[in-house]
Amino acid sequence: MADETAAWLGVDLGTQSVRALLVTGDGTVLGSGAVPVRGRRDGERHEQDPAEWWTAVCAATREALRERPGTRIGGLAVCGTSGTVLLTDHTGRPLGPALMYDDGRAAAEAARLRAAGVTVQDTWALPKALWLTAAHGPGRITHQPDVITARLVGHPVPADSSHALKTAYDVAADTWPGLPGVPEEALPAVVRPGTVLGTVCPAAAEATAVPAGTPVVAGMTDGCAAQIASGALREGAWNSVLGTTLVLKGAAREPVRDGTGVVYNHRAPDGRWLPGGASSVGAGVLTARFPDADPAEMDRRAAAHEPSGAVAYPLVSPGERFPFQAPEATALLLGEPASDADRWAALLQGVGLAERLCLDYLDHLGAPLDGPLAFTGGATRSPYWTQLRTDILGRPARIPDHPEPALGMAALACHALTRPTAALTDTTDRMVRVRTTVHPRPGHTDRYTSPYLRLLDALESRGWLPAPVAAHARRRAGQGAAAGGAGLGKED
Known part of the structure; x- marks a missing residue:
């Protein structure tokens, strides 16, 4: 069992940067580092170079550890963007670029999978992996974090079930189902x-400044990592992650069933269900x-x-995944x-x-x-x-002191190596600090009822x-207006 007085390192492979946080068991941030990464966007295409991830991780961890030399690190975990995928050889060497979470070139592969009974969205990892196989052999x-964890430990590693979810891994049964067109190897x-x-x-210790022998723990997707960082892990709690795109994750006793695949269910290390979805706004x-x-x-x-003279549905890239599935969106x-x-x-x-929808x-x-x-x-x-x-x-919404996925990964590493049989909330209750709670301003919610209804009409008509x-x-908009805007959720 690891020493609870150690510090914990979380690494977040974001769309625009790699972020590293060094955090104590009570949530105190000892150091941080952030290094930008580049991507290639062109219409439906969105790629990144996996080699650049490693370069950025090395620089970010060195920056996070610079002012705390000799700090004992109990362990680390890495998260990445959900649905980002690439192909590697048997040694773990990338065979080409990574297709990012919103790359839209695998629509035909996704359609064939759905016709065969596999629930996937066009931008999920499995259809993109089939597209890569057709294009590159x-x-x-x-998955994205596997590249980094393999470099850290010096050999190929298993994927975690959170990142494997969008490759159609069955997280309830903990097994790969039969996937048409996908060889077992x-x-x-x-x-x-x-x-x-x-x-x-x-070798990784020399490159990253993380001491050799530090345990490396399997992580979760960036949305799940941000949820851990928010402390929203008890039933009915939700975390809304707004960065380049929008991700909502909640906690439930049972999976939230959605036959369309718009909402899917991750599973936390302690077994609880984490339903949610990822939008392209x-x-x-x-x-x-x-x-x-x-x-x-x-x-x-x-x-x-307030409100604006126009109503927007601001997609970052073509196609929507949540709260509805529309590849043509x-x-x-307006x-x-x-x-x-x-x-x-x-x-x-x-x-x-869009968040309200x-x-x-x-x-x-x-x-x-x-x-x-x-x-x-x-x-x-x-x-x-x-x-x-x-x-x-x-x-109202709670704003944590450090609302970022890297803290969630530090907390996951701490949980896994100090109290793995306990509830994850035992760790997050100590490590996640709420900075403030922001409440709606009186009378402001009603201002947005008309724009919201106009947006609903436009999305439905298309x-x-x-x-x-x-x-x-x-109906919910009407209930909220009748109650002075209080019908959309319970005060905390």
């Missing part, structure tokens, strides 16, 4: 999150539309446009913004409206929503946007949003 299906071995994969080898639209803007100044100017802008500030406001509000869809499925809501992700750096989102949702879901969302 056979190889071992490998292409599938990695799979272990549960929190399983020790090995220890940091001497998010903060990425801001950098794409306003690459040189000062976000704080634009937020200040946007406050004069494109970004919407109306013409009066100015750049009004357009900025429309984008901020559009993400909030995600919660309405979860309610439509019968998911428990009566626990507290937390916000994590890079968007929490904007106080204005955080307040706006709570206004649109009509419910055939993207199913009529029963739209009807359920309209």
Whole structure:
């Protein structure tokens, strides 16, 4: 059993950067490092070079450890973007680029899998792995963190079941089902999150500054890692992660069933179910539309446009995955913004409206929503946007001190190596600190009822949003307005 007085290292392989955090068992951050990574986007194509991940990890961990030389590290875990996949050879060497979580080139492979009875979305890892096999030849299906953990321990490692979920791994039965067109030798071995994969080898220690012999623990996806960092692990609690895109994760006693595959269920190391979904709306639209803007100044100017003169559904890339599945969906802008500030406001509000629809869809499925809501992700750096989102949702949100996936991975490593048979909440109750709770401003929620209903009409008329879901969302909007905006969730 590891010493609980040690520090714990979490590594997050994000879309735009690699982040590392060194954290004590009581949640104190001792050091951090962040290094940008590049991607190649071109229409449906979104790739990254796996070699750049390792270079960034080495730099980020060295930065995190720079001011704490000699700190005893009890273990580390790594998370990555859900659905990002590549092929490797038998030694773990990448055979080509990685297809990122929103690469849309495998629609035909996904359709064939669905016709054969396999529940997948177009951007899930399994169809993309088949696309890569057709394009580059056979190889071992490998998820993003596996590349890094293999480099850390010095040999190929099993995948964790969280990242393997979008490769159609059966997390309930803990086994690969029969997958048409996928040879058995292409599938990695799979272990549960929190399983020790090995220890940091001497070569990796020299490159990363992480001491040789440090245990390396199987991680979870970035959405699950952010959920751990939020502490939203008790039934009915939810975490909304807003970064480049939007991910919602909750906790439930039983899986939330969704035959469309829009909502899927991860499983935590302690066995509880973590239902959720990943949208393609998010903060990425801001950098794409306003690459040189000062976000704080634009937020200040946007406050004069509540609501905006336009209604947006701000997709970062073509196609939507949650709260509805529509590979053909494109970004919407209903109306013409009066100015750049009004357009900025429309984008901020559009993400909030999509977030509201995600919660309405979860309610439509019968998911428990009566626990507290937390916000994590890079968007929490904007106080204005955080307040706006709570206004649109009509419910308060907790903001953790360190709302990022890297802290979740540090907590997972700590849990796995100090109290693996206990509930994960035993660890997060000690390591996750709530900085503040943001409440909706009186009267502000009602401002967004009309834009929300207008958006529902537009999504339904295009055939993207199913009529029963739209009807359920309209009913909830009416209930919320009748109750002064309090019908969308319970106060915590």
